[in-house]
Amino acid sequence: MNVLVINCGSSSLKYQLINADSEEVLAKGLCERIGIDGGMHTYQPKGSDKIKTDIDMPSHTEAVQIVLDALTDPEKGVIKSLSEIDAVGHRIVHGGEKFSKSVVIDDDVLAAIEECNDLAPLHNPANLIGVNSCKKLMPNVPMVAVFDTAFHQTMPPKAFLYGIPYGYYKKYKVRRYGFHGTSHEYVANRTAQFLGKDIKDMKIIVCHLGNGASISAVKGGKCVDTSMGLTPLEGLIMGTRSGDIDPAILEFIAGKEDLSFKEMLTVLNKKSGVLGLSDGVSSDFRDLSEAAKSGNEQAATALETYAYHVAKYIGSYVAAMNGVDAITFTAGVGENNISAREEICSYLTYLGTELDPKKNEVRGEEAIISKDGSKVPLLVIPTDEEMSIAKQTVALVC
Ligand code: AMP
Numbered sequence: 001m002n003v004l005v006i007n008c009g010s011s012s013l014k015y016q017l018i019n020a021d022s023e024e025v026l027a028k029g030l031c032e033r034i035g036i037d038g039g040m041h042t043y044q045p046k047g048s049d050k051i052k053t054d055i056d057m058p059s060h061t062e063a064v065q066i067v068l069d070a071l072t073d074p075e076k077g078v079i080k081s082l083s084e085i086d087a088v089g090h091r092i093v094h095g096g097e098k099f100s101k102s103v104v105i106d107d108d109v110l111a112a113i114e115e116c117n118d119l120a121p122l123h124n125p126a127n128l129i130g131v132n133s134c135k136k137l138m139p140n141v142p143m144v145a146v147f148d149t150a151f152h153q154t155m156p157p158k159a160f161l162y163g164i165p166y167g168y169y170k171k172y173k174v175r176r177y178g179f180h181g182t183s184h185e186y187v188a189n190r191t192a193q194f195l196g197k198d199i200k201d202m203k204i205i206v207c208h209l210g211n212g213a214s215i216s217a218v219k220g221g222k223c224v225d226t227s228m229g230l231t232p233l234e235g236l237i238m239g240t241r242s243g244d245i246d247p248a249i250l251e252f253i254a255g256k257e258d259l260s261f262k263e264m265l266t267v268l269n270k271k272s273g274v275l276g277l278s279d280g281v282s283s284d285f286r287d288l289s290e291a292a293k294s295g296n297e298q299a300a301t302a303l304e305t306y307a308y309h310v311a312k313y314i315g316s317y318v319a320a321m322n323g324v325d326a327i328t329f330t331a332g333v334g335e336n337n338i339s340a341r342e343e344i345c346s347y348l349t350y351l352g353t354e355l356d357p358k359k360n361e362v363r364g365e366e367a368i369i370s371k372d373g374s375k376v377p378l379l380v381i382p383t384d385e386e387m388s389i390a391k392q393t394v395a396l397v398c
Pocket residue numbers: 209210211212239283284285286287331332333336337338363
């Protein structure tokens with residue numbers, strides 16, 4: 001069964017065509033600068049190099065058409081006709097409290113997603129445009145919505161409520177939602193499988209450390225807490241996002257620098273994190289590690305601060321679950337950055353676990369990286385959000 005997985009942003013569209021039975025990625029690609037001059041389509045069929053084409057895409061509907069044309073192209077395509085696309089899985093960022101699992105998309109679902117637009121004004125409207133464009137061009141193909149927030153809907157009120165007047169939750173649903181849910185769910189399940197254990201008996205901490213980063217506490221297969229909040233700005237220090245700060249800092253800096261609230265949020269979303277902490281060296285951990293190795297002290301401080309915050313969150317989730325049976329690293333930094341894992345794990349010996357420096361020399365593959373006999377295993381499990389979306393889609397439409 002072939003599933004087209006679509007991840008639509010406001011001016012971009014990422015996609016993969018996946019054979020969900022063989023778990024093969026038949027083709028993948030990216031449409032950039034949709035609705036802006038200088039559009040670009042990058043297409044990569046399995047086993048071939050990337051093909052880049054300059055092509056303007058006035059709207060997402062043209063972008064979807066370009067994707068479908070590429071997939072069915074007689075020379076570079078990977079399928080003969082659109083009838084070989086059995087279903088479409090859409091990544092939807094915010095499902096609010098309405099969606100605790102993936103669903104087949106119908107008119108009621110579309111209306112309910114639209115009601116969540118308020119909670120993710122940058123993402124949900126773009127996701128919906130993607131759905132509507134696909135509906136227009138493939139009206140008879142079943143579509144599924146897979147939500148970033150759904151896995152975290154099992155959090156109890158003590159984890160999702162903020163210490164602010166309760167009326168804001170009642171009136172506006174201001175609460176912790178959490179994101180990267182597809183990744184947290186997939187990685188927690190793989191962790192249990194990899195260890196040969198039943199997830200129902202396990203307490204797992206998943207550290208999704210990418211450009212965006214979040215941690216979750218997963219008890220018995222259900223999320224009981226996670227670090228991102230109403231928006232993906234809360235929690236860990238990230239590539240360019242600040243993560244947790246004293247909210248009064250906003251007014252303080254805005255006053256000193258004569259910035260509006262909106263400008264302050266841009267600072268926190270785009271100019272902070274390790275980019276800001278390193279005084280502009282980079283948001284990319286490879287650059288930061290290189291700079292730190294060459295003696296850049298601010299880059300070293302950024303990495304040290306980052307690791308310290310991750311370790312503090314791990315500690316708080318050990319407390320939240322009153323124990324932990326496995327700690328797993330995933331996403332770009334978690335899967336690949338050996339020194340970041342080393343620094344984070346240096347704080348965890350109190351748990352009776354110790355990183356094995358040799359086993360930690362691993363990138364992008366499933367592995368246990370703690371020493372034999374460690375009380376709590378430390379693992380690397382590469383995340384695969386697209387494959388997970390494809391499988392959830394198949395499960396719902398078959
Ligand atoms: P993501 O958002 O999951 O794609 O993660 C992006 C982050 O992963 C960037 O900061 C990269 O520097 C980091 N990353 C990706 N590959 C590597 C690698 N081979 N070594 C170190 N860091 C990496």
